[in-house]
Amino acid sequence: MSIDKTRRLVLASGAAAGLGTLAIAFGQGKEQVIKVTAKRFDFTPSIIRLKKGVPVVLELTSLDLTMGFNAPDFGVRADVLPGAISRLRIVPDKAGEFTFYCDIFCGSGHESMSGSIVVG
Incomplete structure (x- = not known):
């Protein structure tokens, strides 16, 4: 899977689960x-x-x-x-x-x- 495709998948998952999940997925929140x-x-x-x-x-x-x-x-x-x-x-x-x-x-x-x- 390409990096862009993976990033879109993570973004879509984060959007579905909420911004807190998105921040954690990218290591911005711990x-x-x-x-x-x-x-x-x-x-x-x-x-x-x-x-x-x-x-x-x-x-x-x-x-x-x-x-x-x-x-x-x-x-x-x-x-x-x-x-x-x-x-x-x-x-x-x-x-x-x-x-x-x-x-x-x-x-x-x-x-x-x-x-x-x-x-x-």
């Missing part, structure tokens, strides 16, 4: 990546600080068991598997402090496995 590690009965970090309107990708992994990551105020959820990386993209649209939690039972102590997303 989302912040925050690594979050889960282990029985803890998330590290337990407080995630974000800026309103600024996209971020959470890279989630577990050190021991299959866990869940649920941030209902942002409409995101993922299974977090040992040795694997799950990615969640968030664009915070409101300021405040919001809870995230494990939603897969992982043993006694599971009910306290939570943290906060603080958006300023």
Whole structure:
């Protein structure tokens, strides 16, 4: 495929998906990546600080068991598997402090496995 044809394809894909996707495709925008590690009965970090309107990708992994990551105020959820990386993209649209939690039972102590997303 020629470079011009490839460029037109990327432009068309970007136009269909929105300008944010187009900027990322050309390397003009880069989302912040925050690594979050889960282990029985803890998330590290337990407080995630974000800026309103600024996209971020959470890279989630577990050190021991299959866990869940649920941030209902942002409409995101993922299974977090040992040795694997799950990615969640968030664009915070409101300021405040919001809870995230494990939603897969992982043993006694599971009910306290939570943290906060603080958006300023």
